Amino acid sequence: MSAAGEPIKVGVLGARGKVGAEVCRAVEAADDTELVASVDAGDDITALNAAGTEVVVDFTHPDVVMENLHHCIQHGIHAVVGTTGFDRGRLDQLEAWLADAPGVGVLIAPNFSIGAILMMRFAAQAAPFFESVEVVELHHPDKADAPSGTAGRTAEVIAAARRDAGSAPMPDATSTGLDGARGADVDGVRVHSLRVRGLVAHQEVLLGTAGETLTIRHDSLDRVSFTPGVLAGVRAIADHPGLTVGLDAFLDLG
Ligand SMILES: NC(=O)C1=CN([C@@H]2O[C@H](COP(=O)(O)OP(=O)(O)OC[C@H]3O[C@@H](n4cnc5c(N)ncnc54)[C@H](OP(=O)(O)O)[C@@H]3O)[C@@H](O)[C@H]2O)C=CC1
Numbered sequence: 073m074s075a076a077g078e079p080i081k082v083g084v085l086g087a088r089g090k091v092g093a094e095v096c097r098a099v100e101a102a103d104d105t106e107l108v109a110s111v112d113a114g115d116d117i118t119a120l121n122a123a124g125t126e127v128v129v130d131f132t133h134p135d136v137v138m139e140n141l142h143h144c145i146q147h148g149i150h151a152v153v154g155t156t157g158f159d160r161g162r163l164d165q166l167e168a169w170l171a172d173a174p175g176v177g178v179l180i181a182p183n184f185s186i187g188a189i190l191m192m193r194f195a196a197q198a199a200p201f202f203e204s205v206e207v208v209e210l211h212h213p214d215k216a217d218a219p220s221g222t223a224g225r226t227a228e229v230i231a232a233a234r235r236d237a238g239s240a241p242m243p244d245a246t247s248t249g250l251d252g253a254r255g256a257d258v259d260g261v262r263v264h265s266l267r268v269r270g271l272v273a274h275q276e277v278l279l280g281t282a283g284e285t286l287t288i289r290h291d292s293l294d295r296v297s298f299t300p301g302v303l304a305g306v307r308a309i310a311d312h313p314g315l316t317v318g319l320d321a322f323l324d325l326g
């Protein structure tokens with residue numbers, strides 16, 4: 073509910089997309105949210121303003137999300153964002169826009185599923201105890217970006233945990249081979265991206281040390297896995313002005 077005890081007025085950007093359509097269904101089904109605007113490519117974004125949108129949910133495309141967010145921030149609309157493609161430069165730009173919009177909150181969440189959030193947390197917890205850690209993400213082939221936002225974030229939290237623990241660099245004697253065979257280097261962590269028809273969204277973190285390995289795997293088998301987290305973000309965002317990265321900031325994970 074909003075502060076006034078009314079359902080939160082939600083607008084969805086990317087409403088006809090794979091995740092956006094699922095989010096629209098979830099917002100309509102919940103008692104404390106109301107879907108007031110559904111906007112997709114080619115639609116007029118000012119439909120959000122006309123409908124009195126309080127919180128926007130964006131599941132669009134990395135190429136358009138910044139323009140969408142600039143519009144929302146300028147018009148005092150909170151944003152809960154699943155769209156990927158956020159590097160440090162983009163986050164800095166959002167913070168600059170938000171500095172001129174006191175009270176407005178933006179949540180950038182690389183992954184809204186609880187299992188994926190826990191996977192990232194467990195990976196960071198385990199990373200300092202192993203010599204080697206690599207990330208393998210597996211997605212449907214219609215995905216726009218690689219590596220996935222989740223894999224990028226996982227590599228960042230692994231790298232931060234290893235830095236904090238003073239871990240040695242990971243062993244890798246590779247000196248010859250084909251470009252790309254060792255994946256992408258994200259903050260010193262190797263990330264491998266697979267695109268396979270039939271998959272939805274999956275990730276493995278493989279950790280190894282002398283005589284043993286640990287594999288942490290998460291599978292989103294259906295896009296409904298993202299909607300409880302999106303609704304949690306929608307409910308919390310008005311109380312968190314400024315920029316937040318990661319839904320875990322709004323969850324009590326202990
Ligand atoms: N954080 C998370 O938990 C998750 C994040 N994602 C991310 O969300 C994003 C969307 O994923 P997905 O739903 O699979 O992609 P889709 O391509 O299925 O959906 C995106 C939708 O956005 C539309 N769109 C494009 N431009 C605009 C615009 N300017 N305004 C409004 N709508 C627009 C597209 O229209 P058209 O097709 O005509 O261009 C399409 O309908 C990706 O970045 C993906 O990585 C996905 C799943 C979970």
Ligand SMILES: O=C(O)C1=N[C@H](C(=O)O)C[C@H](O)C1
Nearest residue numbers: 156182183215220221222273
């Ligand atoms: O495009 C997708 O499908 C997904 N995108 C997000 C990402 O890039 O991490 C979240 C999830 O992996 C599904």
